[in-house]
Amino acid sequence: MARSKEIVPGVGRLSRSKVFSRRGLFKGPKKSEKPAAAEVAATKEVPVKGDKNxxxxxxxxSKASRFYPAEDVRVPKKSRKxxxxxxLRSSITPGTVLILLAGRFRGKRVVFLKQLESGLLxxxxxxxxxxxxxRRVNQAYVIATSTKVDLGEFKVDEKINDAYFVKPSAKGPRSAEAEFFSEGKPKKEAFPESKSADQKAVDSxxxxxxxxxxxxxxxLKASWGLSKGQFPHQLNF
Known part of the structure; x- marks a missing residue:
């Protein structure tokens, strides 16, 4: 009998987690590169002080805790993933024109430069x-077209990576009262000139x-969209 009988083709009767628990792979030996910690004895022998002892x-x-929870406390399972x-999809190469399908610039055509360490484009x-x-975009939300821009030997500067796009965290007042007595919301900082120079260098x-x-x-300037009766899987890009 199959572990997960299909209700219909492609849809199993059991969920992924249920199949995993039935297979019992989590009970197998767990490999770890860390050296095994020395076992500590549960008890120890101590002298009893005093003249007559x-x-x-x-x-x-280890001394047992004086307090314990009234109900069982669930401990989250540690993930080893x-x-x-x-x-990267084979249809996406440096210079490929992509169509963005989500986000602020959805419907825009852009030029792909490289894939970052995080996997984003x-x-x-x-x-x-x-x-x-x-910008960084997920390749799941782009359509790769057959149009390509010949970038030649051009390579993006290595400093433009995932850390380049991290925004500094600005902490504001924690309560409404603190916000009322504060001088107002902090003003947004102007766009850094260094990033503006990087944009011009790449775009040139x-x-x-x-x-x-x-x-x-x-x-590239024209936006993309579907008309009535059009289906993306029937189009050639």
């Missing part, structure tokens, strides 16, 4: 063409490659 007695190594970056509009700056190389192909700039 002078003997020894056995006491527990380590996240790995997603494999680094893209640019360029900003001067359609207003899309250097991309724009030079775009100008080599006629009407490519207008193609």
């Amino acid at each position: 002078g003997g020894k007695r056995i006491v527990p190594t 380590s996240p790995k970056p997603a494999k 680094l893209v640019t509009g360029p900003f001067k063409v359609n207003g899309v700056p250097l 190389a991309v724009l030079a490659a775009i100008k080599k192909t006629e009407y490519l700039s207008k193609y």
